[in-house]
Amino acid sequence: MFKDLDPLLHSQLRLALMSLLLGVEEADFVFLKEQTGATSGNLSVQIDKLSEAGYIKVKKTFLGKMPRTVCKITAKGVNAFDTYVKNLKTYIK
Amino acid sequence: METKFTEQESLAVISEMINRARNNIHKGAGTFMIYWGYMVAIAALLNVILAYVLHSLSIPTNYSFLIWWIMVPAWIVSFILEKKIDRSAIVKTHIDHFISSIWKAFGISNIIFLFIIFGLSYALQEFNHFFYLTNPIILLFTGIGEFATAKMSRFRPFLHGAIAQWIGSSTCALSIMLFKNGNGVLVQFIILAICMVIGFIIPGYKLNKLAKESHV
Numbered sequence: 001m002f003k004d005l006d007p008l009l010h011s012q013l014r015l016a017l018m019s020l021l022l023g024v025e026e027a028d029f030v031f032l033k034e035q036t037g038a039t040s041g042n043l044s045v046q047i048d049k050l051s052e053a054g055y056i057k058v059k060k061t062f063l064g065k066m067p068r069t070v071c072k073i074t075a076k077g078v079n080a081f082d083t084y085v086k087n088l089k090t091y092i093k
Numbered sequence: 094m095e096t097k098f099t100e101q102e103s104l105a106v107i108s109e110m111i112n113r114a115r116n117n118i119h120k121g122a123g124t125f126m127i128y129w130g131y132m133v134a135i136a137a138l139l140n141v142i143l144a145y146v147l148h149s150l151s152i153p154t155n156y157s158f159l160i161w162w163i164m165v166p167a168w169i170v171s172f173i174l175e176k177k178i179d180r181s182a183i184v185k186t187h188i189d190h191f192i193s194s195i196w197k198a199f200g201i202s203n204i205i206f207l208f209i210i211f212g213l214s215y216a217l218q219e220f221n222h223f224f225y226l227t228n229p230i231i232l233l234f235t236g237i238g239e240f241a242t243a244k245m246s247r248f249r250p251f252l253h254g255a256i257a258q259w260i261g262s263s264t265c266a267l268s269i270m271l272f273k274n275g276n277g278v279l280v281q282f283i284i285l286a287i288c289m290v291i292g293f294i295i296p297g298y299k300l301n302k303l304a305k306e307s308h309v
Contacts, residue, residue: 005100012098012106019107023114025190028183035113063180085107091100 003087008053013038013046018081021073029069123300130293132167136160137282188245199238225269228281232262250299254292261288
């Protein structure tokens, strides 16, 4: 039986962000932009959505005078991703 | 803007992104290895040169070991550099974190080991025999650190480096049997310098080259 896929994760850019963050300790906005090829505006919106859901933690700091955004996946995010992959398998089988 | 996509595409995104994160080597990843390789190799060779100079001036050659105090400012520079690189790094992988922890454990183990060696030497008033152990055991520790780094990073030159450290460690022990009158320790320093070139400087440059190529 097909299981519902988390709509928050079943979006190309948000899923790409979660997959990237799952493989690293933490990542800067610049790295996420480089790897996903997304525009800054779109990336910001998707990061905010994931952060509001508690899937990622966003830390805003300064590097010299430049603002810096660092993202890290949370335990809730890991669980949601795990469930998403399990549900996805029901479609693939 | 959001793009909905199929389940197959979803799987492709996951595997591509996980691979990208895993295979990421940040620019200048080998810089620390190069830095420490040069520092230790230069200090070791200066120790040998200084020992010969002091000997020719009829001054006790043990003073040549004082050159190793250079490691204190070297460590401070390394610490500042590490903080700076950490702050500006755009990604920190689990592997980076693990490798950094291994070398921290290596540093702590070395300090404790040197404390034990100096403590025992002082307590027993027997210096030469304990000092003979310093280089082989530090190289042994270095081999462990580099082997773990090689396995985690899957970067083969580190594996060659680890083997070089272990061969160096055994050769240092042999040098004591082959060279008498304290010359064994000086030979150990030459072996140490060679191990630094093979195990740290060369792999460090290779890693930096690979990182540069992967970011083009």
